Amino acid sequence: MKRREWLQAGLGSLTGLGALPGCSVEAPPATLPPGAWVGTAHERGHRLRTPTAAAPTGTPRKAAVLVLGAGIAGLAAARGFLRAGVDDVQVLELEDSPGGNSRGHRMGGLACPLGAHYLPLPGAAAHEVSEWLHELGLLRQHLGRTVADERHLCHSPQERLFFEGSWHEGLLPPAEPQSATMAQYRRFAARVAAAPRFTIPMHRSAWTAEHATLDGQTFATWLDGHGLDDPRLRWYLDYCCRDDYGAGINTVSAWAGLHYFASRHGFHAPGSEGGERDAVFTWPEGNAWLVQHLTAALEGRIHGKRVVTQVSEQRHGVQVQVLHGDTAESWTAGTVVLALPLWISRRVLQAPPPALLQATQGLVQAPWLVANLQLDRPLLPRPGLPAAWDSVAYGSRWLGYVDAMHQSLHAQPGATVLTAYTPLPVAERPTLLDLPRDEWARRVLAEYTPLHPDLPQRVQRLDLMRYGHAMAVPVPGLAHTAAARRALRGGHGRVRFAHADLAGYSVFEEAFVAGSDAARAPCRCA
Template identity: 55%
Template sequence: MNRRGLLTRALASSLVPLLSACGRDARPVADRLAARLAEIPGGWTGANWERGHRLRGALPAWPAAAGWPKRAQVLVLGAGIAGLACARRLRLRGIEVALLDLEDRPGGNSRGHRIGAGPALGEGLRCPLGAHYLPTPGPDAVEVRTLLEDLGLASFEHGRWVYDERWLCHSPQERLWWNDQWVDGLLPPAETPELQAQYRRFGELVEQARREIGFSMPSSKHAWSPAHQALDAKTFAAWLDEQRLTAAPLRWYLDYCCRDDYGAEASQVSAWAGLHYFGSRHGFMSGEEREAVLTWPQGNGWLSERLAAPLSDAFHGGRTAVRLREERHGVQVLVWNDREQTAERWEADQVVMAMPLFIGARLPEQPPAALTEAARGMRYAPWLVANLLLDAPPLERLGAPLSWDNVVYGGEALGYVNADQQDLDPSRGPLVLTAYRALRESQRKDLLQDDWRAWAGRVLADMAPLHPDLPERLQRIELMRYGHAMSIPHPGLRGSAALGALRERAQGRLHFAHADLAGYSVFEEAFTQGETVAARLLKSDRAGR
């Protein structure tokens, strides 16, 4: 048997148990998927984990950086949403900024991608590598709303905010695979009086918490209280048990929501986080109109591209900060230039650490106590994002039509997004489906070590029962892996004094701006953190000295 035959047999064997869980005859489907997967082009894309792991090995010493140091008034380390927001605000006020990131492109978890470049598709079809939507901001998200206004996405007309309809998510928006058919929405149908009662009870408790405790998005806009601290001390699952909310469809849905926003189930995140998910937004079956969402073919990459555009001359990609020394009159940073394979020395009056805390804690020669303590308390969820290029829309089973967000009840995956939902072209041509999986922390090593086809097979095993012709439609598959995609808001994290200290004030000449400071990762939190640090620097005039 040749190499492809051996690969096909191995893939089929691994797919059989995954497909058997769907209650169908697994072997024929596994054989078809494996044969296609063995020949389909694709692979890993988007991230260079070797650069990040450089901090674990032997690091260059200061003398390795020959020549004069490069200089900026403010050095921003990390070009995710928080770093871009901070650098953009400082640049608009005339501050000399340099923005460094270990990746070649800015955007962090909000990067976009193109798949299928070639004669037929030109530059390829746009698709997300991470976050794929932004809810229209509420009254507390002033900074985000101002950004959307600056970008021409929002305007205040006749006493209300109006958003660009091209990027408000088109219908149909959501569907759920439930009892062998697609149904509208993601909340499982309340088919019994008992389930209806549990839905009503949870909705009432959310509204009570909103009135008596209070939630906001971003979370820093609402004062932290003993009531918040009490919720933060227990898991969401424990709180639900206390309220006797045990119906399986409700618990599955709440687990799904937690995995979607936090990368972990209700048994791992705090009760504060679980209630914050609903209390800071649209409630739960509260009668409020659910907020609309903005989305683009490349997901939030549309936003990160526009944040990065005016910073093109200030952005330095492929550079990993490895050491940091705070001195009396400034900060020295030792940087590894991956493109030239040389060490560089940078100096600045102030440094903004716009990176995950577990990385930031490794850089200072004398790390602040709050940073060390906060980093010690962090836990991170690994994620997998798979972009599937199809030559035409796949066959559909019974029920609601292909929607923007498509989720399977009871499944471990988070479903898949139709990246071409906003495309107004009526032709049934090629399209991209983007599948998401929030993985357990124990799977981080497998994500790094397993062959890409093994992970692609897991993704296809989730989707093949939903679309009978998926193997034939599939033309290419590219996967993005995040070993530490987002902070898990486990009990005790959001209310920790160390995290609060980093969020509220500078540590010497070091300033911290990252979604980690909110305990979880969404665009609103990251962007507001970056804006807040920039405003603090400008107000205190610390950016220039």
Template identity: 60%
Template structure:
């Protein structure tokens, strides 16, 4: 008899999920790693007349778009955004498959807390929220529809991603972890974005150790709790509890709505905003008013600060020709390790910070099925669906938010946060290989999925998110970049040591504020 894995792979082969089977359609979409890799080789000669702008923003991700929006709001109109991809939005971009929108990266935004003032203002501007009688009312259409999430465990679907406590010891550990998170909120203080919380000796002590070591010392060794915390860290930070700092692990909960043990009568489902195209909905609306200022398919290769301004050397991917740009000031809204390659010469703080940062590779797979999946026992289909015990991040249903009652084939978006050791494989292996990896994972809970898969469009991010490793948030070099003044300033979520929308957006607004003073 075939082993279980061989049976799964056989099922994938029957669906056309093999490199030589033409029935399965798909391929790589969304990113162009070869463009970024231009920085590894000899730079082409600069050419052509210089194009000019008062402020040039390198990177049209969330931080770059936020910076541009704020500059325009402050009356700085002569700006240009350059991005190497063909769509603005960075990790928050979208795709269309079979005529339907779906995410390529980030797919939700938690409702902002009191400290995320800039994000809250954006959401009000976009019509997602309104203030009434001193309270914020949210657009119900954009809040995640119920059921929101479920976990496949013990042979059936369970509502919520927190594994059910199967014994008294696990229930007690859930309660103790909830108490420790609440204590950290009271005594140390956490905020989103993190720049709004004080940085104290208590924070530095948490940042100096791994989250796993902190949990060990607290006696929190429940397999179900530890799996859940690993999942949470991998979801936001790209690594599990052994790879991120204790500060980061606690920040995940303490900067938002805490952690609520099962049976906590005060617990409420954490509301999130989501769309069929994920956070691409947000980035598209941020980019629309700036469309005349955004120059896509421009791979910036060198940034040089001079006495009277800043020179940029770029490559126009559409024409295959070099371009020159000049500005009075430049915002590097790109990952820190990229900024260190672009800026010549790189200041010490930038060079040191780039050496400290590590990044998680990321894969998203949008999967079009020909018919619905078979029903499994337990909770009904939800927006977010995860399997207990796996290192994968599960899948979201891109059609969950649709109000159209017309029957359509399922469109699922699966997520993998990969170990850094698999970055090379992510970039070198053909897309069919990664379809097999994703299909193998999902077949554990949906054995019928391989035979129903008709198309798979995959997006790969070699350096998707900064991992908040121990000591990174305490780095003076990273803090120095956030305080940088002059013709070149920095705006990226990396400045907070990890990558989420709130940090990127706030960093972009802060950079614009500096330049317009």
């Protein structure tokens, strides 16, 4: 057996990486650290399956604008209406707190993310996001250039990959300059550079015949067709797709696979010009930092723990039926924004338009598990690059972890929280729900203990967050529903739609722009 094969022999996939050669790896302790499920109340959401028929109690509540859903799209829509001078804006949210996939958490007094944890510098097409970041002071103009506030950019080292027994900078597996792997890196870089135009948000780029061809096949099929079969390249591309879309190259379309690179930073072979990864904004609590700023002007307007069961457009307004615990509520508004996943909007809207019915055909939602591990001190160093913000193991189907305290300016490292992510196959959604917290905690420790043998002794608490329907997966066939999704975007009627599902995949900019579009036209009063 070659040395490389021997080193990789312990690398597993879903349930753990196995023992690394030369390491004495302790099994996860029989007594697990304390912890709990946090962040979501799936029982509340599942009440939509059998909504109560109880009559609303009390006086119906009224609003000029009622936003259903306090994720990024809903918060951006509420912000847009307030900026347009509409004061009576109310927001209903299923969970206890706003933010959707961008909520945060605290452990041992330390902030950490429950989901989305960074924001790339927005491109020119996402001008609404750029303008808002200028308002926050994250971006500013200097001598005709846009400059980011470096205090909020990810500190160095940003990313590292555990490969062949040591940590390497960046997430692209290393390759010798004259190797077959490096040659394929360069070929894929050339393909990305020659790709048709991609933008975020996607509806602001022209859809060409070449886009349609890419949309008609999986990314894996496209790679096969171009002879791009190197295992390191394929693993990296699969990782990128799972990270952004919740599914790998065998599931997402070739359009999505190229969009990941061509819409942002491109793809650069090691040593090539422009090979550094673009800077990103991040915070200990992840994108919950952005949520806090979006909700600052909405104090008293966000009503949590509400299950929307029915939306009915009337001649002089829109009626919304809501469950708040065991109490049924009735709301009336002149304009209602459905900032909900499209499949939920289809379920609650009493007379869904044909475009909504078409837009939800073939929609696939990815389940995710997020684990937060509170550590009492830093983990022991391993060979190679020192601790980074984002740490990933080559060959793993798990996505690695981010270090909440990497952004701190403390001279000496101390206690921290590691936030580990993994998307699951759609078929494993019932497993995500049914397996007890202790079993998932064991799987998390089994995955990361081979990387850090002292991890079980350092973990003081392990909290878990599950997303049954985290995001839309851009599978082949996105073009078939593009016209329907465009028809739903924005709108001038009483019922409007705002969600990242309108793009067919989920990133912050798509959600923010969708919410801003929904608030662009004047509201209609009841």
